[in-house]
Amino acid sequence: MIALAGCGDEAAPAVDAPAVVDAAVDAAAACVVEVPACAPVAAPERALCEAATALAPGAPRLAEDSATGGFGDCATSGSGLGGPSSYYQIVVPPGMVARVEATPADPTAPGLVRALVDCGDTAATASARGGDLTQGRAAVCLPNPDAAARAYVIAVSQYSGEADCRPLTFDVAIELRRPDQGCFEIE
Secondary structure (H helix, E strand, C coil): CEECCCCCCCCCCCCCCCCCCCHHHHHHHCCEECCCCCCCCCCCCHHHHHCCEECECCECEEEEEHHHCECCCCCEECCECCCCEEEEEEEECCCCEEEEEEEECCCCCCEEEEEECCCCCCECCEEEECCCCCCCCEEEEEECCCCCCEEEEEEEEECCHHHCCCCCEEEEEEEEECHHHCCCCCC
């Protein structure tokens, strides 16, 4: 395990600023992530996450390969980081639900999809992994009940790929729905 300080790149408060305790900022400042031994020494390379590719409805990205990505964030989910990730930026309009699905080229290679609000997050906002029942497909549903659009970074990798830095070849797509249309991770 490698401990990484300042993963969130928070600005230091002014000397005369009132003392404020913010658990989210404190957690990000002490970003600790178990980076696989096979990952580059400089992991996480936050620039990989911050250079996320835009993903839009009706424009799926086909035959993506996370081998060209890497370990660019600190946000773990119940399964950890997974293998090297490819990063995508999405925007969920007000009152809509985004469903983002990754479909592995090899149905025996389970996908892992993690949604982050920011590349400095220490936990995923939402995550899902594929498996035998889904033929490796993994999807997250991200509702936006707010009056303003919400932006997310989506990280796609192979579930449990951190063991030997296994990459994932996959298609990824986003679909926007009204809340009354429902959204399920497995469809």
